[in-house]
Each structure stands twice: as structure tokens, then as C-alpha cells.
Amino acid sequence: MNLFEYTYDLVRQIPDGMISSYGAIAKALGDKVASRAVGHMMNQNPDADTMPCYKIIYSNGQIGGFGLGLDDKIRRLNDVNISVEKGKIIDFDKLFFNNFKTEYPLKKLREEQINLSKNVKLVDDFKRIKTVAGIDVSYPKNEFDAACGACVVMDYKTKEIIEEKTIYWETNFPYISTYLFYREFPVIRELFNILKSEPTIFMFDGNGILHPFHFGLASQAGVTLDIPSIGVAKNLLYGDIKNNDVFIKGKKCGFTFYSSKRLKRPVYVSPGHKISFETTKKIVKDFSKYKIPEPLRQAHLLAKKTLQES
Numbered sequence: 295m296n297l298f299e300y301t302y303d304l305v306r307q308i309p310d311g312m313i314s315s316y317g318a319i320a321k322a323l324g325d326k327v328a329s330r331a332v333g334h335m336m337n338q339n340p341d342a343d344t345m346p347c348y349k350i351i352y353s354n355g356q357i358g359g360f361g362l363g364l365d366d367k368i369r370r371l372n373d374v375n376i377s378v379e380k381g382k383i384i385d386f387d388k389l390f391f392n393n394f395k396t397e398y399p400l401k402k403l404r405e406e407q408i409n410l411s412k413n414v415k416l417v418d419d420f421k422r423i424k425t426v427a428g429i430d431v432s433y434p435k436n437e438f439d440a441a442c443g444a445c446v447v448m449d450y451k452t453k454e455i456i457e458e459k460t461i462y463w464e465t466n467f468p469y470i471s472t473y474l475f476y477r478e479f480p481v482i483r484e485l486f487n488i489l490k491s492e493p494t495i496f497m498f499d500g501n502g503i504l505h506p507f508h509f510g511l512a513s514q515a516g517v518t519l520d521i522p523s524i525g526v527a528k529n530l531l532y533g534d535i536k537n538n539d540v541f542i543k544g545k546k547c548g549f550t551f552y553s554s555k556r557l558k559r560p561v562y563v564s565p566g567h568k569i570s571f572e573t574t575k576k577i578v579k580d581f582s583k584y585k586i587p588e589p590l591r592q593a594h595l596l597a598k599k600t601l602q603e604s
Contacts, residue, residue, distance in 0.1 A: 295399060297399065304322050305346060305349065306346070311375050312349070312389050314349060314350055315352060315390070316332045318390075322394040322396045324401030334469075335468055337361055338436070351383060355383045356382055407475075407514065411507055414508070414513050417568070417569075423450045423495060425448060425449055425456065426448055427446065427497065428588075429590075430444055430596075430597045431597060432601045440463055441462070442461070444458070445460075445489060447493050448581070450580070461481065461485060461488070472507065472531070475510070496521050498523060498525055498590075499511075501562070502566035502567070503565060506531075510564070512524060513567050523565075523566030524574050525564045525565075526590055529562070549562075551563050554585075
């Protein structure tokens, strides 16, 4: 779905003379965790005349930022009879609007995640590892420009690159923590469909079961495409580290991995689907020449290079 347009349509519901907040819009989308993403989408708004993002402020009444400058935001608010004093809305409580007509799309996506997560299998569902593919997506500064997705397939034994694919894809879903699948899967699906080879394992720049709902990007892509998958994340999204393993509510969901003793920070690895913890660790170790396992590192370099050359 196009979450940008859905969000902009919510903002258009705010009557003149009233305001709302980033948090209220996030709740209307179905999850308060999207508040920061709402701010990002307001900043990316291509036309403040047709989509009144200036009506969105902080929940404490502070007017917040504006891409065209604060003076312009205040002018636009004044034009619809909203007064501002010392950077704060006068009579904020009386002017606050949150009666949105909405289908709560993020709530529906979360329900979908939870239902599909029951299909995750943490056992090796393949006979022999022949090839491993890494998939990475790089984004332009302007969200409305096409993102670049790259897939690099490497031979497991020789570590040679045997296939490379890149595509451009329009971004219509912002980054929202724990919803990365919905931002990147359209790109992943297209890359998967144009591959000539059939990789045994796929690595994704994101989490597998190391996720608050045990269903991160690598797990959800694995289940959706019915492929063995591994998640490799640069930052810890959730969980507690004990003896290099990562636990969520007492359950082991991933592990930290250092390719070298010189590294100060690890990557956070977790099985996605159709693969065991043991095999996940072996594959990551076998491909870890640098901090990031080589299939993912090569995909990242290819995506960045392609995007810069466009």
C-alpha cells in the first residue's frame, strides 16, 4: 500500500481552524510507533498548498518544524485563524482534532505479521548449500525518487559472484520500526523474480526472528517467498544480550557476531525461515571476510554504486 498517500489523506481531513499532532496521525494509522515516520512524511510533502502538513504539530502544542520555514508555517496557520504565541498554539486543546475516518492500516499489517509468524520453521529445509544470495536496498535523499535494490548471488564453496541484479523501485512506505518488510518487500519480490539462478539461502539486511513479534524482514520474506532466509542487522532492534546470544523474554532469538576481534561492534544475526541456528551461524561465519557477510556487503556496494550513477 502507499502509506504516504494514506497519511496525506488523513491530514486533509483536518478542518480549517483546527490542528492535530504527529502522534494522533500515527494512532489513526494504527500504531503510535509511527509518530516519527509521520514527521518524516510531513517533511517529504511535495505541496503544502494541497496537503496542509502545517496543521500537524507536537502534542504539547509546540508547532514543530516545517520544510518551508517556521515563519511560513505560522503564516499558514494564521490564514486559517489559528494563533501562535512563542512557538505554541493558543487554545491548543480547543482546536485539537483527532476524529479521523480511518481503517487503521498498520493495525491490519501487524495482525497479518502475527498470523504469518506461526509459519516460521527453524530447521534446515534444503539438502546442500550451493549458493547464498544477499539482498540490499539503498534509498535516495528524496523519498519520491526510486530506491535501488541489489541482489548478489555467491557460490558457497568458491565464494565467487555468479549473478548480480539491480532494479529501481518507487518508495511508497516510510521506515517504521518493526514494519521494514512492508517498505522493502516490493523490491525484494522483483529481484527474486528476475534472478536466473535459484539461491539455496537468502541473506537480508534486517532481522529474522530477532524481532518483537519474532517476524522481522528476513522471516516474513522467507515465509512469503517460501525460501530459507537469514537476517543480519547492524543494530539491535530488541532483546537482551547474554553471552553473545540475544534473548527476547527469555527465548533465544539471535546472536551477536564479530568477524574479527578488532571490531568494537557486532552484527546481530538471526535465522529467518527454513534454517536452523547452527547453520545460520556457520554460513555467516564462512562468508565473514569483513564485518558484514560478503553476499550482503557486495549487494550493498552494488546498490550504492548503481544509485550514485543514476
